[in-house]
Amino acid sequence: MANNSSAPKTIESNHKVAMVLTNLLFIVICFLIAFPLLAGLLASFRPGRELVQNGLAINWDFSTMTLNNYKYLFGMLGSDSVIDSAKYFMWYKNSLILTISTVILTLLVCYFVSYGITMYPKFKLSGFLLFMVIATMCVPFEILMLPLYQEVTVLKLIDTRAGVILPGLCAASTIFFFHQYMQGLPRELLDAGRIDGCTEYGISVKIMMPICKPAFASMAILCAMGSWNNMLWPMLVFRSTNKFTLQIGLNTLLTPYGNNYDLLIAGSMFGIIPILLIYLLFQRYLIDGMTAGAVKG
Amino acid sequence: MSNFKKLLHSQKVAPFIFCLPFVLSLIIFWAYPLISGIVMSFQDITFSNRVWVGTAHYTKLLKDKFFITAVLNSVEYMLLTLVLLIPIPMLLAVLMESRLTKAKGLWKVIMYIPALTSVVISGMLFRMMFSEAAGSQMNQMLAFFGRAPIPWLKAKGTAWIGLLLLCMWRWTGVNMLYFLSGLKAIDGSIYESADIDGATPKQKFWYLTLPLIKPTTIYVVTISVYAGLSMFLESFMLWNGNSSPKNIGLTIVGYLYKRGIEKNDLGYACAVGMVLMVIALIINFIQLVATGTFKKEER
Helix, strand or coil, X not given: CHXXXXXXXXXXXXXXXXXXXXXXXXXXXXXXXXXXXXXHHHHCCCCHHHHHHHCCCCCCCHHHCCCHHHHHHCCCCHHHHHHHXXXXXXXXXXXXXXXXXXXXXXXXXXXXXXXXXXXXXXXXCHHXXXXXXXXXXXXXXHHHHXXXXXXXXHCXXXXXXXXXXXXXXXXXHHHHHHHHHHHCCCCHHHHHHHHCCXXXXXXXXXXXXXXXXXXXXXXXXXXXXXXXXXXHHHHHXXXXXXXXXXXXXXXXXXXXXXXXXXHHHHHHHHHHHHXXXXXXXXXXXXXXXXXXXXXXX | CHHHHHHXXXXXXXXXXXXXXXXXXXXXXXHHHHHHHHHHCCEEECCXXXXXCXXXXXXXXXXXHHHHHHHHHHHHHHHHHHHHHCHHHHHHHHHHHCCCCCCHHHHHHHHHHXXXXXXXXXXXXXXXXXXXXXXXXXXXXXXXXXXXXXXXXXXXXXXXXXXXXXXXXXXXXXXXXXXXXXXXXXXXXXHHHHHHCCCCHHHHHHHHHHHHCHHHHHXXXXXXXXXXXXXXXXXXXXXCCCCCHHHCCCCHHHHHHHHHHHCCCHHHHHHHHHHHXXXXXXXXXXXXXXXXXXXXXXX
C-alpha cells in the first residue's frame, strides 16, 4: 500500500521538476533573444560615439542616459539636427509609401491570380501555372538580380518605385498561400453567385474576397515585414538619396568614423516601431500565414 | 460588342484574365532574366557591346581562388546553419507543445521578434556587440573569465561565432513556429495509444513525432539550404561593406555583387550566379531523394 502511493508521487514530482526546467529554459532563451535589442535600446539613450569607442553592451547605468539622441532625431538640437531629422523622416516616409503600395498591389494581384488558378476546375492551365509558381520559388532571387537590374535599367524603371515593386508583384509564396487557403473553401458559393447574375469578376470581388479576409490579413503582415526590411533590391534600384528607404539610409550612416551614430542608433530603434506595432496587433494572423506552406509540404 | 463582352465574362475566358498578370510577370521578370542571365554568363559585357566568350568565364572561375573561398564559405555556412537551425528549433517546438510549458503565447511572441528587425539593424547591433573595443559585450564576457579583449571579427573562428549567432538569433523562433504548425497537424490520439503501449517520451519522439513532421522538416531544410547558400547581407552588415579581413565573410552572392555591381563585370558575375543555382538545385535534389519525397509521390 505504501509503495503504491509513493510511485505516483515521484512521477508527479518528476513532472514538476521537468516543468520548472522547461520554463526556465524558455525564460533563458527569451532573455537571450531580447538581449541585443535591449542593449541597443539602452545604448540609444547614450552618445553615439560611445558605441564606436566601447562597443555595445548592456549597461544599466541610468544616470548617464539622456534623451539627446531622440531630440536630435526629431530636429530639436540645432541646425545639423534639423537637416538630419528631415533626411531621416524622408527615408521613413519613402519606406512607408513603398511598403503600403507594395502590400496593396501585391495582395490584390496575387489574390486574383490564385483565384484564377484555384477556382476553375475546368481551367486546363491551372496545374501548369501552379507548377510554375513553385518553380519560381526554386530560383534564388540573387541569381536573377543582375539581369533584372539590366532589364529594369533598359525599361527606364531605375530609380523609381515601380522598378522596386513590379518584379516582386507576383510573389510566388503569396500566390501559393492564397491557393492553399481557397482550396479549403466551397465552390458552390460561386454557383450561387452566378445564379444571382454576378459576373465572374464580380464574384471574385464581392463573394470570395470577404471570405478570404483572414488570408489577406496574414499575407499583409508578412508582405509588410518583407517590404519594410527589404534592402538588397531597393539598394540597387534607388540611385538618388531623396528616394532611399529607411534601411538603405541607415546603412549609409554606418561609416567607420562613427560620426553619425547618434542618429543611427536612435533611428534604428525608432525604425523597428511600425513593424513591431503591426506584429503585436496582428501576430495571431501572422503565425497562421507563416505556417501555411509547412504543413502540407 | 455584346458577344465580346459575353466571351470576356464566360467561365472559359475569366481564368485566363485572372492569371494574365502572373503569366506576364513570369515572362518579363522571371524567364527573361533567367535566360538572359544564362546567356550573359557566356559573354563579356562592356558598356557598349557584348562579346561571346564561350565557357571562358567558367574555366576562369575554377581557378579563381576568391570564388573558391566564397563557395566554401557559403557551403560551410549553409551546413552549419542546418546543424544549428533544424534540431534546436525542433526540440523547442516539441517542448513548447508539451504540457510542461506555461505562458506559451508569451514565449512565441518574444521568439519571433528578431525576425522583424532588418538585417541592417540586427547586423549593426551584432557588429557592435562583437566589436574589438574592451567594452563590447563579448569582450566584457572574456574579461569576466579573466581574458584579455580580442578583435572578434578579424579571425574566422571568432567572427563566425558572431555570424552564426546572428543567424540563430533571427531564425530560431521562425523555424520553431514552422515545426509547431507541423506538430499541431498530428492527430493526438496516436500519442494516447502509444501511452497505453507504454512508450517512453524518447521513443515517442523518435518513432512518432519525427516521422510525422517530416513534411515540415523537408520544407524547413529546403528554405534553409536556399537561404544559407544565398546569404550575403548578414556578412555585408557584420563587416560594414563587402570586404572582410582575409575574405572570411565572402559568400557566393557577395562575390557576385562584388564582380557585378562594384566592378561592373556582368558576364563573369552571371557565371557566378549560375554556379550558385546549380549548387542549390543539386543539394536540393539530393535532399529530396534522401528524404524520399519522390517515392511518396509515386505511390
